[in-house]
Amino acid sequence: MTLPFTSADWWAVAPVSIVAIAALVVLLADILFARREQRYASIVIALAGLAAAGFVAARQFGHDYNAFFGGFLTGGFATVFQEIILIAAAGSVILYAALGPASRIAGSIAIMLWSACGAMLMSGAANLIMIFLGLELLSLGLYALCATDDRKASRESALKYLILSSMATAFLLFGSALLFGATGSVELADLANPAHVANPLFWTGAGMFLIGLVFKLSLVPFHTWTPDVFEGAPLPVTAFMSVATKAATIAVLARFIYAALPVSVGQRLLLPVWIVAGVSMIVGNVGMLAQRDLKRLLGYSGIAQVGYILVALAGGTPLGLRYALYYLTAYAFMNLGAFAVAAAISPHGEEGADLRNYQGLAERRPWLAAAMTLILLALAGLPPTAGFLGKILILASGVSAGFVWLAALLIVGTAISLYAYAKVVRAMYAPAETGLPEPRPFVPLAWVSAAICCAVIVLMTFYPLIPSNVLPLAH
């Protein structure tokens, strides 16, 4: 008897399975625990599941695993993306301790974990079907999560996200179909055949596929949904979206660039993507200038930051992918830290999202203000943070790959962004207005989360931890 799955298959998807099972346990525990304990039981179980998955994924690193007949590869850079997604999920689940209507928290956490499963599948996906499956699992969860708040903006955000994101998925799916039609295979590895270069179907398919990805990355001109959706969604969901969606999509893009495109086609097909990245760095940073809401601010900031990460990928070199991963890791901690601070100063609902409430924070909560300052400096790329080292690595990789114009745009974008970030810093150290809501006395989990994020951001500057053998395993 031949089994369709071998033991290696199960081991390959073990991190994903653990997260999926943890979500079920969260739902079960919600029934068993008393009402007062439900909230912390859900959070603790979710964190335990994520930690276990992270441990298993870390054990996989450095070995080749595949599952679903080669449709899912892991052990190389996919593992690093999975770890980033797990960190994002953990950092977002923690925020539920600080906010959120207690009655729905177990359901929300379970859905978030399943979304994380989708993102983890995407980071290892090696064929078009697996990419689509992962993407849908991720997005369906997010549509529901966006609507979990009672505010009108929350429902609006869910609807907007549903309609626009489905549109993007349609592009991606149609592109995938055309690629299948042109090449007769759904495996990404089979696309890298120079024989397809002459086929217009291949170009159309690849182009539509890339449009779908660019939409998910919310790059210009497909970026307008991001600030609105971020603003409407509940704080933990925004935190999760801002990191996990981008990480998973960059993983797909990286696999597409490094494993699927014939060498001769690569730079010609991808040139529009680099142009879009360059424009995003400017538009995202300019968009930040007028924002009065932290979630909108970080939405625009994310548009620009993804642009920075793409500069690292632009050369198509193995080092570029490593620098992209370095910056993405740092970016994950910056965003999660910023949202943790926002949660820590929200006594009732989401006061932490309103930038007016940061006025004079340094006097009322000096440590939180210091943490937020460090995070904003990191986003702006100032030392002593990983944002600084990340920028220099990206610049070096862009310059050595010959994309000096992208590096120059990055410099211009960063200069613009400084004003937007420093404006928040200035507000925190200015005298306080009267009549602001008093921040919460002490929110242990959010404070710990912010502290960890700050520590990692600083330590990564001095010890740039990126596993050196990321790329050899990409193929």
Place this chain on the structure above:
Amino acid sequence: MIVLATILLPLVAGALLFALPRQDRVLSRAIGVVVATITLVTVIAAGTTSEWSFRWLSRPFDAAFHFGATPTSFWVALLLTVATACAIAASREARLRDFVAQLLLLEGAMLGLFLARDLLLFALFWDLMLLPVFFVLIGWGEHPATAWRYFIYNFAGGLTLLLATAAFGVIYGSTDVIGRAAGPLVGAWAPWIYAGFAFAFLVKTPVWPLHTWMPPTYSGLPAPMVAVVSAVQSKAGLYGFLVIALTLLPHEVHAYALALMVLGAVSLIYGAVIALTQNDAKRIVAYSSLSHLGLIAIAVGSGNPIALRGALVYIVAHGLFSAALFLVLGYVEEREATRLLARLGGLGWKNPKLAGALCIAALAALGLPGLAGFAGELLILIGVYQAGYVWPVIVALIAIVVASAYFLRLYQDAMNGPEVPDVPVRGDLTWPEALAVAPLLAALVVVGVYPAPLLHP
């Protein structure tokens, strides 16, 4: 190892100060002075022999946390520690604990900058040293817009420095190059890399027409902070030209020397003329700084060895007298609640020590022989003339004459003349206040009489 301790000490002490009780003003200042003095001792103890290195990156280029003083940076670091110790001793600001902490952080960041032997590390500290000044501008500054102007101008410079450093590292293969007899960078990209460095250095110095952030920043900062910024932070750009550009990109410096000298000469005259017309005492010194640093830019452009030695002497001299001037003007402002020349007058009759301090500092600034300013100016002029450039020497001599005019006007209007009746009269300098500027004035005399150690490093 000592050199690492030198940098970490003020940084750690500055951070720890925030844990101190907020109200205790004397304790904050005392700790600050002690830390700054110990730092001064460790800089001397480290000398130019102590080095410390730890690998940072091996790809895409080699970079290391590599610290150690070069013969040039040793003197600038010494100047920095002396100026910071004096500035902390002279601090009387509100929320003193936080202010002293910011001064210590600034000292640590700038020590890191001057003692860095790695270009990437240099770029890191270049950005880092903007932060304490930014925080002081938003917390203690006079006008909020100043903070933006300072931060965005200098951050833009920091970004071009960053891009140039990245390109340099990729082409050269290593950024661990400062103060090392490595060959110059050659190739088609070298002029662009030089442009990136030069923009950052010229903004920082500053040189006309990139100077517009400087007068409001200098007049808006509290006196002790501006003393350090004008004495040392403004030298970071010139230090970059002397130690980085001239050794790693000598051909480009030479090729564009004329542009540098023209910018320096314009700053020299422009700063002097504007200083003559200002009414705000701090702005007079700010524009005089623009003028004096233009002279150093000319010296760098000439490339003559004597002029370059003179540039180092003048960097130290300008640091000493501009710190002293700003501290003394801070005392004046504290006593009279104004620094407008029109509303000052006759202070010297009742405050002889204050007048004496301002007198020595102003005389050094206008280049009186026997004080430090003269030694530097003379060497620069001789060197530039030897290099075959006559017109910059003429321009500089005119500017030096104008400098006498505006510094004498500053002294005359503030200290001499009839006493202005409606100003609140307070006592002369107290001993602690006098001791805070005394080391600077003493050093002005010592360097003026015996500049030899600076000339033969």
